[in-house]
Amino acid sequence: MRKTGLYLASFVATVLLVLLLALATAGVRASPGILYVSTDPTCAGHSPCYTNVQDALDAATTDDEIRVATGTYTDPAGTVAEITETITLQGGWNADFIARDPDVYPTTLDAQGNGRVVQITGNISPTIDGFVITGGNANGEPVGSGLGGGIYVQSATAVISGNTITSNVADTEGGGIFVDWNVPATIFSNTIAYNQVISTTAGRGGGVRTIGDTAIVTVSHNEVYSNSLVSGFGGVIDICSPAVIDSNYVHHNQGDGILVADSPLPVTVTNNVIVGNYGRGIVGINFSDVRIVNNTIYHNSALGVDVFAWPTTPTIPITATILNNIVVSHEDDCGINAWNGVTLVADYNDSYGNQWDYCGLAYPPSGTHNISADPLFVDPANDDYHLQAGSPCIDAGTDAGVTTDIDGDPRPVGAGYDIGADEFLAHIYLPLTLKNY
Numbered sequence: 543m544r545k546t547g548l549y550l551a552s553f554v555a556t557v558l559l560v561l562l563l564a565l566a567t568a569g570v571r572a573s574p575g576i577l578y579v580s581t582d583p584t585c586a587g588h589s590p591c592y593t594n595v596q597d598a599l600d601a602a603t604t605d606d607e608i609r610v611a612t613g614t615y616t617d618p619a620g621t622v623a624e625i626t627e628t629i630t631l632q633g634g635w636n637a638d639f640i641a642r643d644p645d646v647y648p649t650t651l652d653a654q655g656n657g658r659v660v661q662i663t664g665n666i667s668p669t670i671d672g673f674v675i676t677g678g679n680a681n682g683e684p685v686g687s688g689l690g691g692g693i694y695v696q697s698a699t700a701v702i703s704g705n706t707i708t709s710n711v712a713d714t715e716g717g718g719i720f721v722d723w724n725v726p727a728t729i730f731s732n733t734i735a736y737n738q739v740i741s742t743t744a745g746r747g748g749g750v751r752t753i754g755d756t757a758i759v760t761v762s763h764n765e766v767y768s769n770s771l772v773s774g775f776g777g778v779i780d781i782c783s784p785a786v787i788d789s790n791y792v793h794h795n796q797g798d799g800i801l802v803a804d805s806p807l808p809v810t811v812t813n814n815v816i817v818g819n820y821g822r823g824i825v826g827i828n829f830s831d832v833r834i835v836n837n838t839i840y841h842n843s844a845l846g847v848d849v850f851a852w853p854t855t856p857t858i859p860i861t862a863t864i865l866n867n868i869v870v871s872h873e874d875d876c877g878i879n880a881w882n883g884v885t886l887v888a889d890y891n892d893s894y895g896n897q898w899d900y901c902g903l904a905y906p907p908s909g910t911h912n913i914s915a916d917p918l919f920v921d922p923a924n925d926d927y928h929l930q931a932g933s934p935c936i937d938a939g940t941d942a943g944v945t946t947d948i949d950g951d952p953r954p955v956g957a958g959y960d961i962g963a964d965e966f967l968a969h970i971y972l973p974l975t976l977k978n979y
Contacts, residue, residue: 798819937960
């Protein structure tokens with residue numbers, strides 16, 4: 543028995559020694575599943591430590607978290623982050639990795655014009671959060687050439703949140719972000735600005751472009767401004783897939799504010815503020831069912847809302863539901879327009895101060911609850927499109943299944959639902975120029 547016990551003790555000790563040696567040689571991780579990237583080669587004492595984002599991505603395994611400290615990161619290859627695993631890539635950490643705030647500790651991924659910034663491919667579900675993504679150029683890329691200057695997503699269920707995606711270029715589609723065929727991506731709480739599609743013939747999606755026919759893309763709570771399409775054609779948020787487009791502030795872009803097209807499944811466009819774009823406010827083309835509900839659409843250069851089928855004989859039934867929208871100050875064009883065989887429900891809207899308030903199949907309006915009155919914004923000259931007390935849009939809408947407003951306030955408040963993106967509350971708001979408004 544004593545001899546057997548000694549053998550057992552020796553065996554256990556040997557196993558423990560092997561495990562300890564394995565941990566020592568695999569080295570390295572101070573916290574299981576967390577990797578660190580910093581311009582400081584010691585990562586303030588954290589390990590495993592990398593100075594190059596791609597090196598950390600290559601070392602990561604499924605469900606790892608990569609924390610990137612404040613600083614600017616480039617790569618000789620051009621593309622700064624090629625993601626092929628389900629990981630979380632997280633910017634905004636301070637140099638000691640003790641505090642995280644992307645506004646205070648900016649973390650920049652800069653492709654310096656030598657390639658797109660971030661490429662996400664494969665049947666994976668990664669998250670990229672808290673970066674400045676800039677200097678991307680998608681032209682000449684081996685995968686998806688000309689698509690997605692800032693971020694390109696192919697086949698992946700990606701979450702893109704809390705980033706500033708700025709000053710990127712694509713030739714044909716998706717200056718800021720391009721989401722390829724049939725993936726349920728989530729694009730949430732980003733600032734998407736100064737991106738460009740440079741095709742002179744048929745560019746699409748100066749800020750965001752998605753394509754597909756089954757998976758639902760969610761685009762919500764983003765500020766999208768100063769993006770451009772050199773051709774002047776297409777949407778700045780350009781959606782050719784089933785989608786939920788909610789609570790975005792889309793302003794002063796070159797191109798239509800939001801364009802939805804060619805989706806056999808429903809698209810909903812709710813709670814958006816769409817202002818001052820050089821193009822139309824919201825466009826719907828060749829969809830099976832689009833719901834345009836509780837949006838504020840103000841002073842774009844062309845039509846406020848334009849829904850139609852193309853060609854003139856659609857191959858699928860086209861239904862457009864347009865409820866509870868403020869559509870004002872399109873002095874050189876129509877407020878709400880429908881044509882080419884669209885089955886239209888348009889009611890409880892405030893169309894006011896346009897050259898024509900209703901056009902095409904929308905004229906005369908079939909709904910009996912539409913109004914035409916100044917909505918009384920708080921301060922549109924300073925980008926505040928909330929409703930003043932006494933606005934004719936307060937309690938003048940209907941229950942269209944939208945339970946919150948652009949600020950996250952509940953609907954309804956008071957005697958009924960309000961028209962527009964804002965549900966009136968008697969308190970002070972910050973202007974809609976801040977992220978996470």
